[in-house]
Amino acid sequence: MNLEALGRHIQELRHDRAMTLQQLADAADVSVSMLSSVERGHKAPTIVVLARIAEGLGVPVSELVAEPEDRRVVVRRAAEQEHIDEPGGWRRTVLTPVVPGVNFEWIRTTLPPGCDAGPFPAYAAGSHEYVAVESGTLRLTLGERVLDLDAGDSVYFAADVEHSYANPGRVPCAYHVAALIMRPRRAGRQGRP
Numbered sequence: 001m002n003l004e005a006l007g008r009h010i011q012e013l014r015h016d017r018a019m020t021l022q023q024l025a026d027a028a029d030v031s032v033s034m035l036s037s038v039e040r041g042h043k044a045p046t047i048v049v050l051a052r053i054a055e056g057l058g059v060p061v062s063e064l065v066a067e068p069e070d071r072r073v074v075v076r077r078a079a080e081q082e083h084i085d086e087p088g089g090w091r092r093t094v095l096t097p098v099v100p101g102v103n104f105e106w107i108r109t110t111l112p113p114g115c116d117a118g119p120f121p122a123y124a125a126g127s128h129e130y131v132a133v134e135s136g137t138l139r140l141t142l143g144e145r146v147l148d149l150d151a152g153d154s155v156y157f158a159a160d161v162e163h164s165y166a167n168p169g170r171v172p173c174a175y176h177v178a179a180l181i182m183r184p185r186r187a188g189r190q191g192r193p
Contacts, residue, residue, distance in 0.1 A: 006041070008041075010038060027057075076096065076097035088115050090109060090110060091109065091110045092107050092108070094106075094107055103182060107177045108134075109177065110174045111166070113171055113172060114169075117164065118164060122163075124160060131149070132176045133149045133153050135172070136151065136169050136172055137150050137169040141163060141166070142161050143162060143163075
């Protein structure tokens with residue numbers, strides 16, 4: 001194992017998550033000095049320390065130790081997809097793998113009839129979203145503009161505006177969001193609808 005490459009990779013993952021050394025050390029339950037030594041390639045972590053760092057970063061241990069070529073293809077199996085049940089009965093499924101340095105997400109959401117997922121704050125300028133409706137009717141509000149989209153419809157919008165998703169219909173609405181996010185959101189609600 002190349003300790004310098006491992007350290008660089010851990011540091012890249014930490015920076016992608018906008019975490020300080022102290023924040024990752026706390027999340028991983030390791031000392032800052034140990035984490036710093038690992039990131040600089042000066043110390044070989046034990047498997048226990050490596051597992052703690054992986055957990056603190058929210059990635060499997062295999063992601064930390066994969067050779068750079070192995071990271072060019074990242075597979076996320078259906079069983080590994082993250083399902084998030086939100087208040088109000090709506091559900092998000094994160095379809096895409098987490099890839100360090102790539103701020104792209106593809107999410108499938110299902111809204112029950114009459115459900116309003118609420119407003120989502122704007123991302124920074126340069127962020128983009130594509131939405132494709134799979135079934136039902138989606139009411140997409142972009143600032144003051146309201147769009148009703150039916151099954152098969154799609155839309156693009158610059159994601160630097162407050163936006164909200166609702167199902168005004170009497171049947172469930174399923175839709176996909178593909179988002180390229182340049183920087184973290186401004187203060188407010190986090191996560192994709």
